[in-house]
Amino acid sequence: MTAAEENKDLYRGEQWFIAPDEIQRTPPPPPPGTSSVFVEALNIAMGEVKVIGAYLSLFCTRIEWALKLKGVEYEYIEEDLKNKSPILINSNPVHKKVPVLLHHDNPIVESLLILEYIDEVWKEKPLLPQDPYQKAIARFWAKFADEKCVWGAWGACQAEGEEKEKAAESAMESFAFLEKQIEGKMFFGGEEIGYLDLALGWIPHWLNVMEEVGDLKLVDAEKFPLLQEWTQRFIQVPIIKECLPAREKLVNYFTASLSYTRSLKASHQ
Amino acid sequence: MAKSDVKVLGAWPSPFVMKPRIALNIKSVEYEFLQEALGSKSELLLKSNPVHKKIPVLIHGDKPVCESLIIVEYIDETWSSAPSILPSDPYDRATARFWAAYVDDKLFPSMKEIFIAEGVEAKKAAIQQLVDGLILLEDAYVKCSKGKPFFGGNEIGYLDIAFGSYLGWLRVTEKFNEVKLLDEDKTPGLAKWADIFCADPAVKDVMPETDKLAEYAKVLAKMRAASK
DSSP, rough: OOOOHHHHHTSTTTOOOOOOOTOOOOOOOOOEEEEEHHHHHHHHHHHHHHEETTTTHHHHHHHHHHHTTTTTOOOOOOOOOTTHHHHHHHSSTTTOOOOOETTTTTEESHHHHHHHHHHSSSSSSOOSSHHHHHHHHHHHHOOOIIIIIHHHHHHHOOHHHHHHHHHHHHHHHHHHHHHHHTTSSTTTTTTSSOHHHHHHHTTIIIHHHHHHHTTOOOOOOOHHHHHHHHHHHHHHHHHHHHTOOOOOHHHHHHHHHHHHHHHHHHHHH | GGGGGGGEEEEEEHHHHHHHHHHHHHHHHOOEEEEETTTTHHHHHHHHHHTTSSSSEEETTTTEHHHHHHHHHHHHHSSSSSSSOOSSHHHHHHHHHHHHHHIIIIIIIHOOOOOOSSSSSHHHHHHHHHHHHHHHHHHHHHHTTTTTSSSSSSSSHHHHHHHHHTTTEEEEEEEHHTTTSSSTEEEEEEEHHEEEEEETTTTTTTTTOOOHHHHHHHHHHHHHHHHH
């Protein structure tokens, strides 16, 4: 694969080409005074659920949010996407991307599918609505947002000149649909966070950084007041907040990938 | 339920439209099929799918549901008595959904590539890419079917619908390019499965004949050339 072809795939779906190797993720130690039998049981239970992820990836964080909301213990494995591990390649041979959920060593891939799997296995605190029509609506908007809003926003941030204006307009049209969806609700899931909130949870943090790096405001309080209010509510939820990657690292990441993309484009002209 | 309570907005050649139609047939749900004319979009379509303006749309009562695979899941959950379309085990469901998305996102686009590719080399490369994908799907078929006729087991399921709906266009691709895409050597399981799928009562009346679809493809190609 040429660099250009690989780059084309870089932000499509869940592949992030820079995984900071100084980020170490280790499971928290068991509380002091815990008996060794209990610790052993805890380790076995944790060994049941593993997440292969990349610290900065918005697609991976949504999985951790879901597991934490359900109170599911898991082992997190940080993947170096520049040097993919055998465990990743074996568990996701088709796409070789993160996130991957391993449950009893069975791999489940594609972040939105993983959310559905988690919801179906651990039934407490449901993420998806029970009603089939509401479920269909939630799935529709999650798919729409992943296809149009994520790439629309990043595309607009990367673009320059006239192209940037056009891309921004198109991205904002997509966000306008989301503004309508949150009308009259605390969260997209209703009174509490649900599947669609997790799917859109990149907006408060990752989009914010993309906008700064791309010198562009897509979701502002004036044009999208309801969406803006939702982002504030969402980001304050403790479980959500605790999984967010460090902002400066995200800034560095997006800055690097922006100049990489632009330099590739320049070299092809 | 009155027949007019369930409508499908679509067009007979579309593989996407076929998916909800097969699902409704499996559930023995009567529906009204409202066909969109080629090259134009009805008021009802624009009203029911303002975001994408695309078919299929399922209208149940006054509720529109869009995106073919989302519609299939909605049908399975709404008319929840047997036969089930999605598997019951969460891991099997995730597997079926994964491959269904793969078919939509990778396989079908590589089929379209073959139509668009210009020149012998480009066509050959496009065909190879599709065949590589079909071989992956053959492996998925063996694992999912576990010796039974369908991806879903003894009866048609979600992944059968998701992939099977493309068989008409796959046959047209074979015809135009004089190549066998599902064959007994590379994809023996799928080659057999394709015939059983197309003959199934839930499928046979909605699967277009290859010749009719081939004629339609020629009309589309002319339209595309004229618009250049």
